[in-house]
Amino acid sequence: MEIDVLPDVCASYSPGVSPAFSVDTVQFGDGYQQRRPTGLNSVRETWNVSFNNLSQDDYELVYGFLKSRQGVHAFLWQPPWEYAAKRWVCTDLTSTRPSNFQVASIQATFVEDFGL
Template sequence: MIVPPTVRPLNAPMRARLDAFLTEPRLVGTPQASGLAFKWCVSSASYELEPRIVKAQFGDGYAQRRPDGINTQVCIWSLAMKNADSTTAGEVVQFLSARNGVEVFNWTPPRQQAEEPVVQDVICPSWSLAYGDLVSDGTLLYNVSFRFEQVFL
């Protein structure tokens, strides 16, 4: 004969903690932002969105689609700084190199109409440096292009 284990009922404080655990919103992870901000102006900026979806394809061309999790619309920015002086170009490349494509930093997209600008948490997985125009006094300018990907913390 199998005897079921005895289960003690929860006392009031334990029951309250369990109810709170099951109903209160909880932070699912620790924010990783570095507190650093990209402070330079860019001369060109564009972004693309490609929502992440899950698609189930059925016969006769019928398909069902749904969002793939939360935060399914991620901004991917293509940015450039054209004809920057050597000091500015060096600072930008040094900043991006120090983040190494993994450290999150803050960036404010250009041309915002709101009173309080929206700041995005981003990473920079790739960047490039090219020679820009040569000024008549011999000053060499540089073109820096890079890509920012929005992340959610």
């Protein structure tokens, strides 16, 4: 099955990334601990991405794309300074539509997806 790619609308500068580490820990009685990564994909990234100053066309393209995935269906997106796209799921989506100026903004949370 082919996976869709996030529309080519430039995200605003300085998106924030937070890696989450999945670690199995064993605690021994003398205070000693052993730790190991849980599984093959033990580091999952979460990106907070903003799209600011969007025209109505770009807003409808990006917002419609992300909303249609319903927080379930993955898509491809290439984070800044990375050389290849990865799979993501949008888990949080908010937007501001224009009131005085004819520009809109979108804030989204992308969580790395390790599905097939």
